[in-house]
Amino acid sequence: LVTIVAVNQTGGDIPLSQLYAPNSKIPASGSANLTDYNRVEEILGDTSDLGRGATLEYHPDPNLLVAKTKDAPSATLDCSVGVVAGGTSDIPIAEEARIIAAESGLDVVRAYDVGVAGLHRLFPPLKEMILRDVDLLIVVAGMEGALPSVVKGLIDVPVIGVPTSVGYGYRGGESALIAMLNSCVPGLLVTNIDNGFGAAAAAYAICSRMMKKREE
Template sequence: MRDILEAVADGSLSPAEAEARLAGYATTGAGRFDAARETRRGVPEAILAEGKTPDETATIAVAAVETSGRALVTRASADHAEAVADALPDCTIDRDARAKTVVACDSSFERPDLDATVGIVTGGTSDAEAAGEASVVLREMGVSVERVEDVGVAHLGRVLDHLDLLREVDVLVVAAGREGALPTVTAGLVDTPVIGLPVSTGYGHGGDGEAALLGMVQSCTVLSVVNIDAGYIAGAQAGLVARAISDARQSE
């Protein structure tokens, strides 16, 4: 604790950074930011913009940068993204409009670099939003990402054309809507861990991702499943597996 207080006194540590180190989180007028999550859990904390005003999102993003050097915002509209950029003019801003993510980094931030690769697979173009969110989380965790797009099981040949790549990566996140068959089929063809990401595409009975979720949960092949449209969770879970693989390679 004395080291932290001395660092604040000599100006090398801001009061916000000191609070985060002591309490494990930073308190703002818009909520609390879990600044210790990445150190504690190995997963970067995300600011869910959905349900927050642009100003609230920007306020927490500023606290995130002050305490960790980076802000990762998910489910961000154009207004959320603009507010974050305006509040952090000295940061590098990376916005993925399709994935609805915003990442702001200050000049001192360095991403980790893991020796592992995750494949992100989509059944169709409509699955790109959730898959993109997973991809951004993985990038922020330092994982290399290979994307395989639009290989739904309506034509199984599309999956088989990419089979060599699917077998080479360390982990797979497979996103699919409708009946959610793609993760099940893929898991039966590879020996890598597969994380099923059900997506809220489809219509009629079982639409909005419900049929996809149930189909993946009932898979007769071995895979894990996250909730509907839970790209952040799928990416974080794949990233944790990738980190374990990377650590094992480094210790060889």
């Protein structure tokens, strides 16, 4: 899997949907986020082709490489996103969503290992997110995929559910995906299996639209 995403090109709007080839250089006016499983060692070993004194930060769990030029502006949006993971095996997908959302300028609050197997663990971090007035949540879960429905039933903001292929779920996450798609809770959106990137992109799109409307 190779996904290269340009961010912070203008310090304002961030085109998360704009993809670059695996050997892309950082755009001349900004920086880039890379999830490049196959080329991580190569890129970490030689940064000369990135130009402009780029700095690199590699996150091993989601295989995410963040490359920035020294003078890249930091984009910020007045929008807060909660990222919730059911179990520790779901964390790499949750981290992919969290890092990309944060690099896109969103304020991110996270809570991991708070799945339905021990539901009491969910309430303190969810209360904190409510008090912080998060605008939406990304909820990552495998197995039977119940957590996004539970969270959405407790909070009145949009929830993006991300099914994962980990755990004992049927056929690599299909059971979690089907459970989320068949949820009776209104306001639950669902990405495909293991698509933390897609959840972050959707969160950014929602937040940027909200900011535009607020400015009007």
